[in-house]
Amino acid sequence: MGSSSSILLLSAIITLLLSPAQCKDLLVGGDAGWVVPPPNNHHFYNDWASRNRFRTNDTLRFQYEKESVMAVADEEEYEQCRSSHPMFFANNGNTSVTLDRPGLFYFISGVAGHCKRGLKMIVKVLEPPSPPLQAADDRSSPNGATAVAVAVAGFIPTVSALCSFL
Structure with missing residues (x-):
């Protein structure tokens, strides 16, 4: 069960990282x-x-x-x-x-x-997409996935800023 939730989390992170960077x-x-x-x-x-x-x-x-x-x-x-x-x-x-x-x-x-x-x-x-909601505490995710998701959410505006250089 732990590895399938990690794969799901990783997929969500990749989607979040790539979506905002798609400047037109x-x-x-x-x-x-x-x-x-x-x-x-x-x-x-x-x-x-x-x-x-x-x-x-x-x-x-x-x-x-x-x-x-x-x-x-x-x-x-x-x-x-x-x-x-x-x-x-x-x-x-x-x-x-x-x-x-x-x-x-x-x-x-x-x-x-x-x-x-x-x-x-x-x-x-349009307004930029909202970052994912942060869990109340890290105990809700035994493998530390919450900390990774929060770190990635903080990285999204930086990825979005790359569009101005592309």
Whole structure:
């Protein structure tokens, strides 16, 4: 019985170590890239974002020509399609943005009229998974598996941070 519970614990540890480190590099809009959507599809980019699950340290790649991308502070600036002080601005044609925290990110075009025509997007970054609950004391696990699980849980944020270097 002891060896089967150890194997189960080892499997759980490996899963925990590998899961958070799976950062994604996503091309915004898929093959279309960051372009003004067709007139009948103003929600193109929000539809694209809703089909994806974003996590901390994922990277969004904006590819575009004669265009720009701005990150704005809040929903009001997003809805108004303007910002006097964007959090981020780029117009180099190939822009990468790392999603560095959980929560909402608001992106709009900086080219006059393009945002109003649907070139904008809200991205929701999910909260990181919670570490496993710690047992009340080590006596609940005679082989010391609790101590290993707690040590591994403390290591998970470090593994997650590796994504920013990949």
